[in-house]
Amino acid sequence: MRNTAPKAARTAIMLVVSLAIMLGAANAASAAPSGSNHSSSAFIAGALGRAAAHADLTTAAPSTTTSGSAALTGHVDIPLLASKGVKLSDNGQAVMIGLPGAGSSGAGQKIADGAVVYSSSIPSANAVIPGASGAQFLITIKDRQASTSYAYRIQLPSGVFVHIQPDGSALVLAKDGSFGLKIGKPWAHDATGRSVPTHYIVDGTSLVQVINHRQRGVVYPVVADPSFHWWWGGVDIYFTRAETAWVVGVGLTAISALLPVRYIVAIGLGQLQPEFQNAWRQNKCVVLHDSWVRPSYTGLYNC
Secondary structure: OOOOOHHHHHHHHHHHHHHHHHHOOOOOOOOOOOOOOOEOHHHHHHHHHHHOOOOOOOOOOOOEOOOOEEEEOOOEEEEOOHHHOEEEEEOOEEEEEOOOOHHHEEEEEEEOOOEEEEEEOOOEEEEEEEOOOEEEEEEEEOOOOOOOEEEEEEEOOOOEEEEEOOOOOEEEEEOOOOOEEEEOOOEEEOOOOOEOOEEEEEEOOEEEEEEOOOOOOOOOOEEEEOEEEEEOOOEEEEOOHHHHHHHHHHOHHHHHHHOOHHHHHHHOHHHHHHHHHHHHHOOOEEEEEEOOOOEEEEEEEOO
């Protein structure tokens, strides 16, 4: 997500650092306890403070705290217990997003007008910042013992369709066509500001951020982010060359795996399969459009 107010965001994150230190760990400033996998709230906030110098961090929206919520706005509910998941809501729609490693997280602590950090008993920890149209989910990686994969499970009664776009960003679409979420291209930075290779993959209804941090020269902690934002203007869904090859080679099984039934019914299998075959012959790929009213075939693009 693009940061439209970098100075304000950095000021907010400096407040995060100060308030986190006031909250808690007596001997923590910007380092985790020596010889321990534990990541304190102050350690996480210190990592975010450094990340603000070279990454796009959302300015936290004003929020309140309740008996079950560490931060509550009109569109985002960040729970005290990480295991409950973060609720995003807008226009009468709601979706739950599970946090990776939630079972190892401590209670959420709100700092700096809405940012919530979760201490952790493992060498990675969550933080969530509520924004005006969604939320930024941040993972702080303490050392190379931490996992390289972080799954955000997306839950919706009607089911969701998660798709990775060719530019590295992602889409989350309700299978009934009621809404969509856009997830910006992933980023990850180490403590010096160096970019760390990262990308998304899909595992069922989970968006997984893979962070290849176990590389020579990486200075910990590493901070990485997926940002989820509501999108009501309709979306274009771009398929890759590998997906095109899969459809050409496998047919209906591949199409059913790549698309919700709603798309197949609206556009028609009789059009979809030939268009993928045509794209393959022309060394191109298929683009579909979802207007939230009816999916449609858009055409081909150079992939």
